[in-house]
Amino acid sequence: MTFEPERLGQSRSDLAEALRSARKRAGQTQTWLARRCNMSQTKVSNIENGKLTPAMVDIELILEALETTGHEAEHLLSLARTANTEWQNLWASRRRGVEKKQNELSRLESATREFRYFLPTMITGLLATPEYIRASVSRNPGDTSKTVAKKVERQSVLLDDSKSFTFLLTEQAVRWPLVQPIAMTMQLDHLASVSRIPSVRVGVIPLGLTPISETPLNVFTVYDRRLVQVETATGALILRDHRDVTAYREEFNRYEEYALFGDACRDLLSEWSMIFTRLRKY
Numbered sequence: 001m002t003f004e005p006e007r008l009g010q011s012r013s014d015l016a017e018a019l020r021s022a023r024k025r026a027g028q029t030q031t032w033l034a035r036r037c038n039m040s041q042t043k044v045s046n047i048e049n050g051k052l053t054p055a056m057v058d059i060e061l062i063l064e065a066l067e068t069t070g071h072e073a074e075h076l077l078s079l080a081r082t083a084n085t086e087w088q089n090l091w092a093s094r095r096r097g098v099e100k101k102q103n104e105l106s107r108l109e110s111a112t113r114e115f116r117y118f119l120p121t122m123i124t125g126l127l128a129t130p131e132y133i134r135a136s137v138s139r140n141p142g143d144t145s146k147t148v149a150k151k152v153e154r155q156s157v158l159l160d161d162s163k164s165f166t167f168l169l170t171e172q173a174v175r176w177p178l179v180q181p182i183a184m185t186m187q188l189d190h191l192a193s194v195s196r197i198p199s200v201r202v203g204v205i206p207l208g209l210t211p212i213s214e215t216p217l218n219v220f221t222v223y224d225r226r227l228v229q230v231e232t233a234t235g236a237l238i239l240r241d242h243r244d245v246t247a248y249r250e251e252f253n254r255y256e257e258y259a260l261f262g263d264a265c266r267d268l269l270s271e272w273s274m275i276f277t278r279l280r281k282y
Contacts, residue, residue, distance in 0.1 A: 011082040016050035018076055019062060026066045036065040053083050056241050086238035102150040109157045112223040116252045119169045120216035122176050125151040126158060127167060129190050131183045158200055166201045168255050170216065174204055175272055181279040188273040192266045203259030204268055212258055222248050
């Protein structure tokens with residue numbers, strides 16, 4: 001199925017109307033449907049009014065209860081998959097303000113317990129020094145000082161021992177020279193320090209030691225089992241379909257097999273830090 005970004009916002013209302021029509025054609029009430037699907041009547045009402053986006057498992061339960069099959073079932077599943085997808089384009093985010101995006105991420109991090117970050121291109125803000133963050137947002141329009149401050153403030157979530165974080169970085173991401181050599185030395189030393197936080201696992205996938213059958217395409221973050229954010233050059237795709245979330249969790253697990261953690265990771269970071277230390281002398 002092809003996603004059209006301009007249709008994503010309309011898909012929830014389309015799905016709501018289609019589900020309502022399917023129930024009425026089956027001659028059933030919301031109360032009956034709620035009982036058959038082990039949901040509250042309020043939840044069914046909110047789904048049919050477009051106030052709540054149902055998960056794919058909810059749709060599957062509704063289809064089974066209504067005995068909906070064939071083309072109609074495929075159509076409803078297609079609408080549900082689109083409704084569980086959100087596109088956040090770069091330009092709209094910039095118009096709203098990067099600081100607002102940081103506030104949204106902060107709320108998402110507050111509600112999440114288990115984080116998985118796959119970082120094949122560069123170091124993420126939660127692991128970055130202020131100098132590295134400043135360089136990463138330098139091309140954004142306007143005053144970026146608030147964005148830098150907010151990103152640094154968000155790093156406090158790493159100290160919450162009720163949460164767990166796993167960061168997988170490729171060697172390219174770690175060594176990409178975004179800032180001057182002295183600042184890169186500080187950044188790599190900071191990564192090593194963060195890796196010692198009890199709730200944080202930092203893994204590095206080195207190049208050249210062993211063949212890697214996987215082919216990284218995008219930066220992505222998995223939040224619990226609820227959603228995945230996939231980053232592209234022009235925005236971010238938010239996926240809530242449980243099949244998408246499961247697929248990205250499994251992909252993350254495959255990359256994790258190639259990563260070095262703990263002392264082995266810190267030894268590599270120290271080695272690369274020394275390279276930047278020597279570079280700053282020239």
